[in-house]
Amino acid sequence: MTVSFTKICAIxxxxxxxxxxxxxxxxxxxxxxxxxxLLFGYAIDNDPRHxxxxxxxxxxxxxxxxxxxxxxxxxxxxxxxxVASDDGGRKLLQQGVVQFVLxxxxxxxxxxxxxxxxxxxxxxxxxxxxxxxxxxxALNGILTTSLRRCxxxxxxxxxxxxxxxxxxxxxxxxxxxxxxxxxxxPGLIGVLLLLTGMMITALSxxxxxxxxxxxxxxxxxxxxxxxxxxxxxxxxxxxxLQAAVIILVAYFLFDIPIxxxxxxxxxxxxxxLMCNLALGFAISTAAKNQMQSIQMTIFLFLPSxxxxxxxxxxxxxxxxxxAIGNCIPMTYxxxxxxxxxxxxxxxxxxxRNFWPLLxxxxxxxxxxxxxxxxxxx
Amino acid sequence: MSYAVDVKNLTKRFQGHxxxxxxxxxxxxxxxxxxxxxxxxxxxxxxxMLCGLLRPDEGEGVCLGLDLGRDADKxxxxxxxxxxxxxxxxxxxxxxxxxxxxxxxxxxxxxxRLRECLRNFGLTLRADQLAGELSGGWRQRLxxxxxxxxxxxxxxxxxxxxGVDPKSRREFWNxxxxxxxxxLTTLVSTHYMxxxxxxxxxxxxxxxxxxxxxxxxxxxxxSGAGSLEESFIYYIDExxxxxx
Numbered sequence: 001m002t003v004s005f006t007k008i009c010a011i012x013x014x015x016x017x018x019x020x021x022x023x024x025x026x027x028x029x030x031x032x033x034x035x036x037x038l039l040f041g042y043a044i045d046n047d048p049r050h051x052x053x054x055x056x057x058x059x060x061x062x063x064x065x066x067x068x069x070x071x072x073x074x075x076x077x078x079x080x081x082x083v084a085s086d087d088g089g090r091k092l093l094q095q096g097v098v099q100f101v102l103x104x105x106x107x108x109x110x111x112x113x114x115x116x117x118x119x120x121x122x123x124x125x126x127x128x129x130x131x132x133x134x135x136x137x138a139l140n141g142i143l144t145t146s147l148r149r150c151x152x153x154x155x156x157x158x159x160x161x162x163x164x165x166x167x168x169x170x171x172x173x174x175x176x177x178x179x180x181x182x183x184x185x186p187g188l189i190g191v192l193l194l195l196t197g198m199m200i201t202a203l204s205x206x207x208x209x210x211x212x213x214x215x216x217x218x219x220x221x222x223x224x225x226x227x228x229x230x231x232x233x234x235x236x237x238x239x240x241l242q243a244a245v246i247i248l249v250a251y252f253l254f255d256i257p258i259x260x261x262x263x264x265x266x267x268x269x270x271x272x273l274m275c276n277l278a279l280g281f282a283i284s285t286a287a288k289n290q291m292q293s294i295q296m297t298i299f300l301f302l303p304s305x306x307x308x309x310x311x312x313x314x315x316x317x318x319x320x321x322x323a324i325g326n327c328i329p330m331t332y333x334x335x336x337x338x339x340x341x342x343x344x345x346x347x348x349x350x351x352r353n354f355w356p357l358l359x360x361x362x363x364x365x366x367x368x369x370x371x372x373x374x375x376x377x
Numbered sequence: 378m379s380y381a382v383d384v385k386n387l388t389k390r391f392q393g394h395x396x397x398x399x400x401x402x403x404x405x406x407x408x409x410x411x412x413x414x415x416x417x418x419x420x421x422x423x424x425x426m427l428c429g430l431l432r433p434d435e436g437e438g439v440c441l442g443l444d445l446g447r448d449a450d451k452x453x454x455x456x457x458x459x460x461x462x463x464x465x466x467x468x469x470x471x472x473x474x475x476x477x478x479x480x481x482x483x484x485x486x487x488x489x490r491l492r493e494c495l496r497n498f499g500l501t502l503r504a505d506q507l508a509g510e511l512s513g514g515w516r517q518r519l520x521x522x523x524x525x526x527x528x529x530x531x532x533x534x535x536x537x538x539x540g541v542d543p544k545s546r547r548e549f550w551n552x553x554x555x556x557x558x559x560x561l562t563t564l565v566s567t568h569y570m571x572x573x574x575x576x577x578x579x580x581x582x583x584x585x586x587x588x589x590x591x592x593x594x595x596x597x598x599x600s601g602a603g604s605l606e607e608s609f610i611y612y613i614d615e616x617x618x619x620x621x
Contacts (some may be wrong), residue, residue, distance in 0.1 A: 004483060006480055009480070011479035013476050013477075017468070017469055018466065020505075022468065035566065212460060213464050213466055219429070219430055219456075220454075220478070375429070375430055376430050
């Protein structure tokens with residue numbers, strides 16, 4: 001099979017011209033990422049106050065009373081309930097009545113005075129990770145200030161010591177990975193590129209079929225590979241543009257730096273985009289009209305956001321869901337993107353997730369080329 | 378006599394229905410052949426099989442000396458096909474559409490050929506107009522210009538003049554006559570009898586079968602009809618007589 005560069009360029013040029021004249025699609029390409037990013041970014045940027053908290057105090061010493069008073073006086077926590085047992089606290093968390101349960105263990109005051117560094121247990125409903133992260137920090141501050149006033153006289157050594165007189169053990173429930181805004185941005189790049197990439201390719205091809213121009217194109221001597229290249233390359237460029245928009249907004253508005261190599265990120269993006277566009281291409285070969293191709297896009301989109309680790313922590317999913325998740329390009333893209341953007345991972349560190357993405361790219365592309373029909377049958 | 382198209386037993390089925398049933402078509406080189414028949418008779422399906430858009434379920438033969446099954450790609454590059462429905466990109470200009478077609482057929486000297494083609498079809502002034510903004514007659518001209526652009530040897534036209542005013546139709550046919558004089562072979566499906574009369578050969582097709590073929594004179598003579606239109610109705614009635 002010969003591949004003609006001229007033909008590919010001709011299709012490419014045609015796509016750009018059509019895109020240029022299709023204002024709605026062009027707007028979708030640029031505006032969707034920005035709007036989504038702002039919504040996601042700002043919606044989770046609130047600094048929460050008056051968090052509902054239950055207190056389980058097993059110690060009646062002066063220090064535990066100080067801590068309880070300090071919590072009540074703070075604006076951060078609101079002590080709604082005093083519970084008597086672990087089960088009582090868990091139940092409130094489970095029901096969502098409180099977001100935190102603070103447990104002061106037996107002999108807390110005595111151990112503190114003896115310099116044994118006793119622990120407080122903070123159980124947190126971490127399904128809202130930003131709140132938890134902020135609350136843990138705030139609790140530290142509250143404890144330090146409220147205790148300082150009591151730690152005087154013979155106890156002043158406790159306050160001055162470099163080692164904190166007590167520990168806080170945080171036990172995160174429901175969301176062990178502790179998603180934060182930082183975690184969302186790389187995932188968001190994936191979600192947006194997946195949705196727009198898949199839909200835009202699927203639509204551009206089903207539109208040709210709907211309007212009859214596909215019949216015209218098929219009657220010309222052009223190979224599936226040439227059509228696919230011509231159809232996909234413009235949208236790879238557009239995908240990069242979208243990714244750039246998201247990363248720039250994330251960087252300037254949300255102070256999220258890219259710690260790792262931009263080139264590595266670009267390479268990952270290329271593979272991920274190819275997967276999405278090939279999927280869109282495959283959809284278009286099965287869909288009869290534009291409506292159907294939108295439905296099929298959403299059908300593929302949902303598992304990608306549900307089971308890839310974007311919406312729920314991957315390790316928390318049941319085996320069967322993980323098995324499905326392992327076949328989704330998005331799963332690997334999110335892991336790699338988080339690694340590069342947030343942890344500064346290098347190539348050998350992402351390799352574990354890189355090769356499955358590469359494999360998926362080759363599979364989807366091959367499937368798309370195979371499914372493309374050269375005839376109207 | 379040499380034939381541009383010589384196929385036999387051409388058959389196409391869709392979901393159990395036989396749309397085209399073992400038909401044979403011979404188009405002598407350099408002639409215009411009219412393809413007439415009631416709607417749904419298999420005209421479009423036959424034309425699509427000839428230009429490689431549909432794979433025949435049965436049948437074999439040659440188009441332009443190339444095997445219909447094996448050399449579909451080569452046949453495509455030497456054939457001009459005009460679809461029944463306007464099928465050019467409405468959001469591209471006339472020039473952009475023609476340019477795209479030229480590149481798809483890997484033509485050389487694209488610029489010169491484009492200029493010549495625009496002039497021949499009177500499209501020069503409309504070159505930068507979007508195809509979607511053209512009126513019916515002009516769309517037809519663009520479509521014909523596009524399928525003649527790469528100088529094909531075989532032209533397959535599927536109801537090219539449906540819904541076009543008489544003057545434009547006349548001009549359209551003069552155009553085709555001229556191509557034929559230069560050696561082009563044309564198969565054109567139509568519902569207009571005045572157009573059929575201008576053909577060298579006419580094929581009547583109904584229910585996927587070829588009902589009759591020959592020159593206009595022969596068909597009228599055989600059916601004993603006074604006009605071509607009456608001969609058409611005579612032959613189609615013959616086919617449909619047996620059906621409830």
